[in-house]
Amino acid sequence: MDKVIQWSTGNIGRQTLAAIIDHPDLELVGVYAFDSAKVGLDAGELCHRGRTGIETTGDVDALVEMEADCVCLTPVYYDEEILVRLLRSGKNVVASGGFIHPEGVQSEAFMERIEAACREGGSSIFGSGVNPGFINAITILLTHACRQVESVTWDEFSYAGLYNSPESWSYLGLGLSPEEREKRGASALPDPGAPNSLDFSGFAEAVRLTAGALGLEIDEYQFGEEAAVATRPIRVAWTTYEVGTVAGLRHWVTGIVAGKPVLTGRVNWYMGLDLEPNWIPERSTREYLGRIAIEGEPSIHCDFGIGQGSLHDPRLIENAIDPALVATAMPIVNAIPVVCRARPGIRTYLDLPMMAAKNLVKI
Numbered sequence: 001m002d003k004v005i006q007w008s009t010g011n012i013g014r015q016t017l018a019a020i021i022d023h024p025d026l027e028l029v030g031v032y033a034f035d036s037a038k039v040g041l042d043a044g045e046l047c048h049r050g051r052t053g054i055e056t057t058g059d060v061d062a063l064v065e066m067e068a069d070c071v072c073l074t075p076v077y078y079d080e081e082i083l084v085r086l087l088r089s090g091k092n093v094v095a096s097g098g099f100i101h102p103e104g105v106q107s108e109a110f111m112e113r114i115e116a117a118c119r120e121g122g123s124s125i126f127g128s129g130v131n132p133g134f135i136n137a138i139t140i141l142l143t144h145a146c147r148q149v150e151s152v153t154w155d156e157f158s159y160a161g162l163y164n165s166p167e168s169w170s171y172l173g174l175g176l177s178p179e180e181r182e183k184r185g186a187s188a189l190p191d192p193g194a195p196n197s198l199d200f201s202g203f204a205e206a207v208r209l210t211a212g213a214l215g216l217e218i219d220e221y222q223f224g225e226e227a228a229v230a231t232r233p234i235r236v237a238w239t240t241y242e243v244g245t246v247a248g249l250r251h252w253v254t255g256i257v258a259g260k261p262v263l264t265g266r267v268n269w270y271m272g273l274d275l276e277p278n279w280i281p282e283r284s285t286r287e288y289l290g291r292i293a294i295e296g297e298p299s300i301h302c303d304f305g306i307g308q309g310s311l312h313d314p315r316l317i318e319n320a321i322d323p324a325l326v327a328t329a330m331p332i333v334n335a336i337p338v339v340c341r342a343r344p345g346i347r348t349y350l351d352l353p354m355m356a357a358k359n360l361v362k363i
């Protein structure tokens with residue numbers, strides 16, 4: 001059994017927490033809560049599980065000193081200082097923000113700092129999620145059947161009206177008029193050295209990961225975006241997006257190779273269906289939609305939906321209305337046993353074995 005500390009208990013963190021508690025090969029030993037109101041609660045209470053006897057704490061020092069094999073890191077922003085301490089203390093880390101393929105995207109100083117902490121602690125770190133992460137692993141695998149590849153594009157279409165992360169959405173300028181957003185700085189361009197997945201550097205890392213798999217060197221990353229405005233008031237759990245304010249966003253990162261746009265990853269997020277422009281495919285109104293297009297010989301096109309499973313027990317999927325949260329959590333939880341046994345350093349899908357829902361089959 002690998003001993004795991006869950007770090008933060010937000011949308012993704014509550015899903016990873018539940019999955020760690022349920023997992024036959026993992027043992028929950030600690031839980032960090034950033035929000036002082038959550039400190040002192042039994043971990044099970046936070047994710048519709050029974051009592052675990054493990055209480056949430058805000059005591060970073062105690063968690064750094066605790067004996068554990070892995071930290072499941074899912075805060076909205078992680079603290080680089082704390083991350084370095086965890087890695088130096090010998091704890092492996094799986095993360096839902098960043099660490100898809102930081103080399104070539106994040107600063108060399110950042111890379112060296114993390115690698116040095118891993119060397120010192122004999123630890124490794126791996127980042128994934130549904131996108132970036134899982135979708136890139138699938139994309140890379142699909143190219144395995146090609147004789148020639150000309151371009152690779154992957155899209156996520158995701159209804160975000162149930163994704164209760166108001167800080168994230170306001171950070172991205174949703175709810176502002178396009179003009180206000182433009183003035184504030186519409187495109188949150190990557191800020192090397194301060195990685196967090198809302199700056200879109202994680203998506204650039206996904207392009208870098210795919211390039212690495214295909215033996216390509218990226219000459220330049222180009223970032224683009226298109227904001228869509230509400231054509232009717234769009235009500236979500238935490239606010240109402242008024243007519244004329246930004247309520248949808250598509251953002252893309254393209255890797256340019258020899259002057260050509262070869263690799264493109266794009267997110268398409270929408271708070272409701274009444275948007276202008278409206279680029280929402282019909283299928284994605286029912287489920288999270290991943291869409292991959294490889295042009296080459298042969299061309300391979302793949303859509304995958306992440307929707308309600310057959311397991312409707314709310315204890316199994318806490319937020320049954322958004323299975324995409326589960327699909328964001330599980331690629332890192334299912335990686336824990338592998339990452340705990342990987343060689344020290346920053347590990348990616350390029351150097352870990354193929355992973356699956358090992359020991360999670362329910363018959």
Ligand SMILES: NC(=O)c1ccc[n+]([C@@H]2O[C@H](COP(=O)([O-])OP(=O)(O)OC[C@H]3O[C@@H](n4cnc5c(N)ncnc54)[C@H](OP(=O)(O)O)[C@@H]3O)[C@@H](O)[C@H]2O)c1
Pocket residue numbers: 007008009010011012013032033034035036038074075076077078096097128129130131132133164165166167168196197198328
């Ligand atoms: N790769 C993917 O597919 C994917 C998909 C979705 C999200 N993500 C990433 O996963 C991470 C978590 O997303 P989420 O939706 O779970 O976020 P969230 O619910 O908005 O926030 C997560 C937690 O972060 C903690 N937190 C809040 N403010 C903080 C601060 N100033 N400093 C440190 N911690 C703070 C809180 O922890 P407590 O609960 O402990 O108080 C909060 O519950 C983000 O980096 C997000 O971008 C990745």
